[in-house]
Amino acid sequence: MTLSKHWKYNKDEDIVVTQLKGLVASNPAVQLIPSEKVVFNPHSVTSQKITLISGGGAGHEPLHGGYVGHNLLDAAVSGSIFASPSTKQIMAAVKTKSDKDKGTIIIVKNYTGDVLHFGLVAERAKSEGYKVEVVNVSEDVAVGREQNKMVGRRGLAGTSLVHKILGAAVNSEKGGDLTTVAQLGRVVNSNLVTLAASLDRTSVPGKTEEIEFNEADEAELGLGIHNEPGTKIKPIPQINELIKDMFHKLVSPEDKDRHYVDFDLKNDNYVLLINNIGGSSSFEMFAITQHVIENLPFSKKPKRVYVSDFVTSFNSPGFSITLLNLTNVSKEDIIFNSDDILKYLDAPTNAPGWKPKIFNDKLWEQPIEYVESPMKHQVAVTSKLRIDENKFETQLRNAMKVLLEQEPDITKYDTLVGDGDCGETLAKGANAILNALDNDKDFKSGLSDPVATVSRITELVEDSMGGTSGGLYSIYLTALAQNLQKSQEISVSALGDAFHNALYDGLFKYTRARVGGRTLVDTLQPFVDGLKKTGDLKEAVESAKKGCESTKHLHASFGRASYVNEQEFKAEGGVPDPGAVGLLAIIQGFLGTV
Structure with a gap:
């Protein structure tokens, strides 16, 4: 796949320091030691509580600097990208925040460089009179016992849970003893499991070396956060199966080899964390979350569900699932229980990297109930007007058929002059109407009433079509139904008045688009004006056709095309406006002129 692009930075710039300065500039509750890449909380009174320090290579933001704040870390140390900080940097954090009497807990992700450097600092600090405990986080299940006996499992998104739990624990009544809190951290870690999946690797700002990206229809399971490879999956699986x-x-x-934590799927309480590894959109993360919840193997609902970017790998387009077994924690020989864990997770913090809010336990444990729309039982709009329902159905079906036949051309035009979705949007509306004709008995039986029919078509358009096109059609059809309801008869003259009033007193109140603006109005307005003036449907269709054709040479004043270089759609004789083409297809298909 293609290497992702990044902005260009100064050649002599230390981008890690730059981003840490940006973090501090946007979070005045913390301070920075630029020379050591140490972010610390100047407001935490460590003479009254245990100090919490963590860190590691850059590129996993908001880990670790984003977790400095009240009820979280007191200091975080950043190395270079994907590289452990030096012992000098780590010692600077210890000396900046640690109190020799209360003691310090150093939380370390289980990577060789981090373990060595932070471990060495812990020993040096002890030799200088500091009381230090080290808590390693290693919850990855992708790494088996036999695969890596020397280093073991990697620390992934579960690290953020360890940070938050210990960060609040040291401020609690039970959290005054260094050894006890460190043991809590180890127990939490021993009951964490995480597994990651991604569509691709990550690329690094400022790096030019080749990265072996995945093929177009390939994903990875069990990858690490430093571009360590996982197991290739091809083709990309359906999300539920994954x-x-x-x-x-x-x-x-x-x-x-990979079973690290026992889970009683019927009885255990647990926390669920869904982590954005960096390049997944919020849209997809919430869609993934719903699929994760639908496929939970547990009888009980999770006590908490957290969804955010907790531990990232730059722009890797993936996610990870983390589970913390609360019931197991309560069974351990420590003074903390699962209620304490939830209390610590809920404790408020000003650290920007921890985005979840406090949950109400009782509300959280209630079943999710979706609210029925108040529109479901609305009274249908009707009239005493009558038309030939069989003829109308034939005309309506033909209009939708012609529109669907021209959808590829409409999509091609919109790809050149817009965002490429006009054809798809119109096709959704057409298919919704055809589906209603085939399957909605009430709709089909009411075709003899033009007001009821237009009102129902308006609902179908609103439900199926999005974007500007959907809005324009819905407004116009709503106004048309209202004007038809005022009519005393169905005639060409009455239709001309209804179409005209729906445009000028209806749609034009909500859009500045007029003839010459390169929109569907270039088809609609000539048709409406022609029908009103002449009462001749054929002449009105001809006027609509000429209006649509004229859009090839018009300057775009409205819609997405107004942001596109005009040379893009005036080359080779011009490209017609896709919305205008779509509406002309409907008109011609309905009247049988194509």
Whole structure:
């Protein structure tokens, strides 16, 4: 796949320091030691509580600097991109925040460089009179026991939970003893599991070396956060199948080499964290979240669900699932229980990297109920007007058929002059109407009433079509139904008045688009004006056709095309406005002139 692009920075710039300065500039509750890349909380009184320090390579933001704040870390140290900070940097954090009497807990992700450098600092600090405990985070299930006996499992998104739990614990009544809190951290870690999946690797700002990206229809399962490869999956699986496989690897005891935490799927309480590895949109993250929840293998609902970018790998387009077994924590020989864990997770913080809010336990445990729309039981609009329902159905079907036949051309035009979705949007509306004709008995039986029919078509358009086109059609059809309801008869003259009033007193109140603006109005307005003036449908259609054709040479004043270089659509004789083409297809298809 193509290497992702990044903005260009100064050649002599340390981009890690730059982004840390940006973090501090946007978060005045913390301070920075630029020379050591140490972010710390100047307001935490560590003479009254245990100090919490963490860190590691850059590129995993908001980890670790984003977790400095009240009820979280007191200091965080950043190395270079994907590289451990030096012992000098780490010692600077210790000396800046640590109190020799209360003691310090250093939280370390289980990577060789981090373990060595932070471990060495812990020993040096002890030799200088500091009391230090080290808590390693290693919750990845992709790494088996036999695969890496020397280093073990990697620390991933579960690190953020360890940060938050210990960060609030040291401020609690139970959190005054260094050894006790460190043991809590180890117990939490021993009951964490995480597995990651991604469509591709990540690219690094300022780096020019080649990265082996995945093929177009290929994904990875079990990748690391430093571009360490996982298991290739080809083709890209359907999301439900992927998530089921991930849960199997997370909780099933079948794979002895990777089964690290026991889960009683019927009885255990747990926390669910869904992490954006960096390049997944918020849209997809919430869609993924719903699929994760639908495929949970547990009988109980999670006590908490957290969805955010907790531990990232720059722009890697993936996500990870983390589970914390609360019931197991309560069974351990420590003074903390699962209620304490939830209380610490809920404790407020001003650290920008921790985005979840406080939850109400009682509300959280209630079943999710979706609200029925108040529009479901609305009274249908009707009239005493009558038309030939069989003829109308034939004309309506033909209009939709012609529109669908021209959809590829409409899409091509919109790809050149817009965002490429006009054809798809119109096709959704056409298919919704055809589906209603085939399957909605009430709709089909009411075709003899033009007001009821236009009103129902308006609902179908509103429900199926989005964007500007959907809005324009819905407004116009709503106004048309209102004007038809005022009519005393169905005649060409009455229709001309209704179409005209729906445009000038209806749609034109909500859009500045007029003839010459290169929109669907270039088809609609000539048709309406022609029908009103002459009462001749054929002449009105001809006027609409000429209006549509004229859009090839018009300056775009409205819509997406107004942002496109005009040379793009005036070359080779011009490109017609896709919306105008779509409406002409409907008119011609309905009247049988094509």
